[in-house]
Amino acid sequence: MDTTAIATEHLTRRFGELVAVDDVNLRVTAGQFFGFLGPNGAGKSTTIKMLTGLLAASAGRMEILGVDLASNPVEVKRQIGVVPEGMALFGRLTGTEYLNFVGRMYGLDRETSAKRTAELLEFMQLAERPKALVTDYSHGMQKKLALAAAVIHGPKILFLDEPFEGVDAIAAGTLKAMLQRMIVRGATIFLTSHVLEIVERLCSHLAIIDHGRLVAQGSLEELRAGVQAHAAPAGEKLTLEEIFLRIVGSSRLADQELSWLG
């Protein structure tokens, strides 16, 4: 029987007049590598912030592993790991100190925290400069450290907001290897990204949000079949980018528009 890892009911978030997330009903089954896509400003980051407790919902319910987030946030946060948009690092600690700190904040004892810290730094290839402060790390190193911090307590669900943004191919390879290892071991990963090639390669299930509303949800094959049934010629295998563009629609410039662009 499928276990629901993440479920939202009528999730809504307003910023004054603007409805950033509008009546979203999301369902992610445990063990899925779930990609959450949408154009800029569609409501991806707002949704992930609400699901991780960084932002309050204006209306609706959120359940993580069957626990209501609003009424029991601490219990939910114990089960999840998060790499938010700003990475949430403490720049004036060393990588070791930071991971040790995070481990203990998640309730690990000193020994376990120290042991996992050493293992994670080794795995992420961050162990060579133990005295360097996080603020002196490159962007890619900071991303790897943020991911290490998000998994140190062995979360059941991992939320990643644009984890591959600004990361080189080598660092991205390390991140992907770790994420795939987590999926194999039964974790659920909820990821937003603009890099559709990576999402297509990693994610088994997807949801697409546009103008705050959930416009598609299902496995990649289900989405492909849905789009193909409406628009694409039979036999053509659409890429995720094509599926995405057909679902959210892409505006084309009319000949007379922006004619001064040269």
Added chain:
Amino acid sequence: MAGLISAPHARDQFMAISQLRWQIFVHSLRTLPGRLEMVSWIFVGLGYAILGIAGSLGLGALGWFLVSRDKFAWLALPIWIIFLVWQLLPVMATAFTENFDASNFLRFPLRYRSYFLIRIFYGALDPTTLIGILWLIGLTAGIGIAAPRFLSWTALVLGTFAALNILLGRMIFSWVERWLARRKSREIIGIFFFLFIIGVQFIGPVVGHYAGRRAHPALPQLLVEILPAEHLMPPGLAAAAVSDAAQGGFAIALGDLALLCGYAAVFLLLLDIRMRAQYRGENLSEAVAPAASPKTKQAVRFGWTMPGLSGPVAAIVEKEFRYLARSGPMLFTLVMPVVVLLLLKMGSANHMGSRPVRMPPLDFAFPFGAAYALLILSNLTYNSFGADGAGIQFFFVSPVRFREIVLAKNVTHAALLAIEMLLMWTAVCVLFHPPAIGVTLATLVGAVFAALLNFTAGNFMSLYAPKKFDFAVLGKQRAAGTTVLASMGVQIFIFGLVGFTMFVTSFNGKIWLATILFLAFAAAAFAGYSAALNRIDHVAISRRESIIAALCRT
């Protein structure tokens, strides 16, 4: 390129930037913290306005007096005062000055000259520049009233002096910012800066020390040696240009003015070097700083444990101490109370010769030092998340209640205060004499009361008006204006109440009564602190969006 018919006019770009600044200001008033910040700015602005106008009138009167009495040689005094205030105040009082970062405009087709002028113009819109200009206008007017025929010449000289000050100020800021951009050099500069601040505080006692001795043989000789050098410095040259012209030596006055212009040209050149580097797109951000340490193998390291504290609270306390240990200026700040005691000691030693009786205030050296320690600690307690920056997001996603996070911060600050108090007590014992038991007890209990009250107010201000510390930018290591004003209010209340109680009880020879009263105050403050701590989760959660926005702002 199609449609791009001409190069953009610098005037249009200036207008666009002015409009942008205005729009940013107007939009900042949309939020409550923005409006509160505006109110605090009005208060501070009033203070600066009073300082500017009163100083202008005072310096005008002084200029009139000196010129009308033919005491031209003394004109250097007001000009030196203006110069020192102009150059030192922006560095020492950065709480209310925030530099406008024009480097973002480099993406636009700005000519170098426009970029340079923008940096000069917007950089010059700080209170000290406006005060300096007001004071110079006052001085010019005073001299002009006393000797109308020199008005235009004085205006020319002091106008040049104003331009020189603007250039020098911008030059210093631009170079200091360049050094601040790297963590290591930032720490070194911070240490030098605090040594300088400490050094400045010793000037008074040292002067007092020498002034107290009627004929110190070294002093006149020192003055004789310093005076020619003073004449060659910009304020000395400006004063000489006015006084030489007034005394008929117009050619010499022209030479003085030429030298003054020479100084301005050198400052302009040094500023130009920095501006050109910025214009070429130099990037001084932390991320590109080279990794500081050599490659060594990772060892397993355990976190701290603290009796009576849960794992998360101990982890936060450890993190706070590590942050403090890596902030040179912060460490020096914590040493300042002992320095102040040393100053007090020098001050009292100066009076010893004239007063055979021991000064009564020395009995209160320990309370005085404790009060100073509390005052300095308020920098941390009233903006306790400022140094966390984007790390604040971690606190919100972690399974730890904000009550515990804030408690851990308070535990750190309480531990710092305890260390400071011990340091103070030892310093008082060594420098003066061991404080009486009654005074010691009253001070300790009074400090507990004051700390609890400060923690309560500080915890709320840390959540209601958080401000990110930017260690790389001058003037961005202080709390929000609202917080500074709130903190000032609380300190006035605490020091008024504690000081009055100690004074009255000690005057009546019943200092023990102060201890009892402070115990009662501390009990009430503890009840208030506990109640407030229980509200912290609610406040933090309800304000999380604005807290994150304020601390993650780049």
